Amino acid sequence: MFATERLTVPPIDEDHLDDLYAVYISSPDYLRLTEGTSDGVDVCSKEQMLRDLQVAE
Incomplete structure (x- = not known):
């Protein structure tokens, strides 16, 4: 689970992965920053x- 003062995100389950x-x-901005491309394909x-x-946890 991830939580901040204003946001709580429950654990991810298999049904929500897609x-x-x-x-x-x-x-596109996030992908450009983290993956070096604007499309994730x-x-x-x-x-x-x-x-x-997992690393973020």
Whole structure:
């Protein structure tokens, strides 16, 4: 779980991975900053997203 003063995010479950991934690759600015490209196709996989989330924890 992730929590701040104004935001609480429950643990991610398997049912939400596709939706979370869609959000993850929907921001060209974020992808440009983190992955070096503005589209996530073939650059940012779901596995990479999950790895990033684990590292962030």
